[in-house]
Amino acid sequence: MKALGTLSMALLATGFVLAPHPVHAAQTAEWAVPDVDALPNDKFGKLVRRGRDIVNRTFAHVGPEVADPAKRYTGNNLSCSTCHLDAGTRKFGNGFVGTFANYPQYRGREDDIQSIEDRINGCMERSMAGKPMPVDGPEMRAMVAYFKFMSSGVPVGTQVAGTGLPKIAIIDRPADPVRGKEVYTQYCASCHGAEGQGVRVGKAGDAQGYVFPPLWGPDSYNNGAGMARVIMAARFIKYNMPKGVTHETPILDDEQAFDVAAYINSHTRPVKANLEADFPNRKNKVVDAFFPPYREGFTVEQHTYGPFKPIIAARERELNGK
Ligand code: HEC
Ligand code: HEC
Numbered sequence: 001m002k003a004l005g006t007l008s009m010a011l012l013a014t015g016f017v018l019a020p021h022p023v024h025a026a027q028t029a030e031w032a033v034p035d036v037d038a039l040p041n042d043k044f045g046k047l048v049r050r051g052r053d054i055v056n057r058t059f060a061h062v063g064p065e066v067a068d069p070a071k072r073y074t075g076n077n078l079s080c081s082t083c084h085l086d087a088g089t090r091k092f093g094n095g096f097v098g099t100f101a102n103y104p105q106y107r108g109r110e111d112d113i114q115s116i117e118d119r120i121n122g123c124m125e126r127s128m129a130g131k132p133m134p135v136d137g138p139e140m141r142a143m144v145a146y147f148k149f150m151s152s153g154v155p156v157g158t159q160v161a162g163t164g165l166p167k168i169a170i171i172d173r174p175a176d177p178v179r180g181k182e183v184y185t186q187y188c189a190s191c192h193g194a195e196g197q198g199v200r201v202g203k204a205g206d207a208q209g210y211v212f213p214p215l216w217g218p219d220s221y222n223n224g225a226g227m228a229r230v231i232m233a234a235r236f237i238k239y240n241m242p243k244g245v246t247h248e249t250p251i252l253d254d255e256q257a258f259d260v261a262a263y264i265n266s267h268t269r270p271v272k273a274n275l276e277a278d279f280p281n282r283k284n285k286v287v288d289a290f291f292p293p294y295r296e297g298f299t300v301e302q303h304t305y306g307p308f309k310p311i312i313a314a315r316e317r318e319l320n321g322k
Helices: 002-018 043-056 058-062 116-125 138-149 177-187 230-240 254-265 300-305 309-319
Strands: 027-029 105-107 112-114 158-160 210-212
Touching (some): 043 058, 043 138, 116 138, 177 254, 254 300
Parallel strands (some): 027 158
16 A cells, blocks of 8 residues: 555656646556458548558658649658658557547647647648648548547557657767767668668659658758657667667667767758747746757757756756746
8 A cells, every 4th residue: 555655656746747737647558559451441441541541651642742732731752651660550669559549638849738630730740841731631531540540449548558659768968960970870871871861762753752761851850840859869769770670679779879869960951930939838848859948057059969867857847846
């Protein structure tokens, strides 16, 4: 009884530190991927499969090179699966199993409640460097059906172990783009190219996307994307790159993951206007957001590359009202 009490106090304390809004007692569930191909070929099954196809081949449906100008919603030729591996079915590959069961949800970046459509459009405007899709349009309806099916059997509010990305230990020093370049040359350039521009399936203009996606430059995610932040990118990279590693078999250590994330994000990429408006409740602002306003006493460099531990400590003091 006593042990349990201490544990839940500790959990509550952590919840309070990390989130300023009330934390509800979350249920948890194991990772289990529903079988999209087992769905019958009726209207719902077709819609779910269409949603999966849009997630896998976003560039061919709503990319900047599709024939119908009215359907050009994304700004780059990536797909959702470029970062949500295997259409979100890869455990800790930024996965989608259980995602639908957790929306609508409070989001600090907007300081507001976001629906699943809002959240998809968040990635449209940042990771895909594009514009929001209409919430009642056929592409969004198909995607939402896919997200719903990916939460089959997951009770509302349940956290599935394996959704999103694993945590990473924060390194003590700043992430170093110079060392990151060495990591990049050794482990990444063979696919993503020495200049980070990836390899297209065909030629520019054909709306067929990439074999290996670009990691920076005009056809990449914009600077307002989650991947543009060093801690987020390090988490993705450590547990998923070079392609073939899983969260159970990482090759890079934490320092290499931070350094190569810093190297990738030190390059130019599309710019999202008005980033200062993110996190309108400043207490929510994530520590690796490199755009202003900055936390008192910390520079733009430290927000970009770290060391992050002092900023994390300052944020926790702020959230605890000290
Ligand atoms: C460049 C990488 C990238 C691309 C491309 C991308 N995303 Fe994301 N997405 C992320 C990252 C990183 C997160 C986690 C962000 C966070 O936690 O703040 C995320 C989070 C999400 C979430 C929230 C997941 C959850 O469990 O709460 C949804 C939904 C989502 N993305 C949908 C999409 C869709 C749909 C597309 C394609 C239209 C897409 N994303 C393209 C990187 C990407
Ligand atoms: C064997 C080829 C290969 C190697 C090596 C490789 N990647 Fe990737 N990478 C991919 C592919 C393919 C994707 C798209 C997702 C998928 O299909 O799995 C990807 C996606 C990514 C993404 C997310 C998408 C984007 O456009 O930002 C990042 C970031 C990334 N890789 C970074 C790295 C880093 C850093 C390394 C080296 C540590 C690396 N990759 C090594 C093939 C590779």
